[in-house]
Amino acid sequence: MKKLMTTIIILNLGLASTVSANPITWDVDSGSAICSGGVGNSCVFNENGHALMARAYSTTNNSGSGVFEKATLTAWSGGLGVKNPDQNNENSSPHHALDDDGRDELIVFENSDPGFSFTGFEIGWRHNDSDLSVWIGSLTAGYDFTGVRFSDLSGLGFTNSYYGNVPINTLNSLDQVPGNYLIIAPASDSNSEYVKISQISGELPNRVSEPNILMLFVISWLSLWISRKRIVAGNAVCSL
The missing domain is CATH 1.10.287 (Helix Hairpins)
Structure with missing residues (x-):
């Protein structure tokens, strides 16, 4: 007995162990992007039937205190960059990247799979400096961050982490805080940061x-x- x-x-x-984490990685560069056009656009990346959506915002200044407004997300060979709404010098290097020159820029990644957790990110290009701030949180699908400030994110349930001098083509591990949103932006400091986001990774629970x-x-x-x-x-x- x-x-x-x-x-x-x-x-x-x-049998219970079959409900384990299933890692997944999206290469978020020009080769895999399906993007709409214009200010407030989005790019969608698919990996094994799982979609990751990205959108861009910028602020009205580069002091870390401005409100978010919709920007244009751009996909390059080295990864994702952002164009400000006025798009002044935004097609030239290094301003075509995700940066804080003139305005603070940010990229919002969204995944809708139940139980999903963001686990890491990579940059595929950098110029000058690459200090980044990262937020993870949960909100309704398609949440519009227009009018939000960085200081509002904690009140929306986001946790914040800092990554200094991020190297290219190197996985930066994230605390596995459950959340369907990942926000990446240049850190607010005295240096100018220019990066392109090339990879996003996460974990899906197996069914x-x-x-x-x-x-x-x-x-x-x-x-x-x-x-x-x-x-x-x-x-x-x-x-x-």
């Missing part, structure tokens, strides 16, 4: 297949039935 119960427990644990769900139910019922039989048998022996 003990051996049978041990086998049942092992089977339950084995237990229908046969495994049925097997879990059968095993759980069998475990309960055996336990009840042992209790009944024990009571019968005691009554004798």
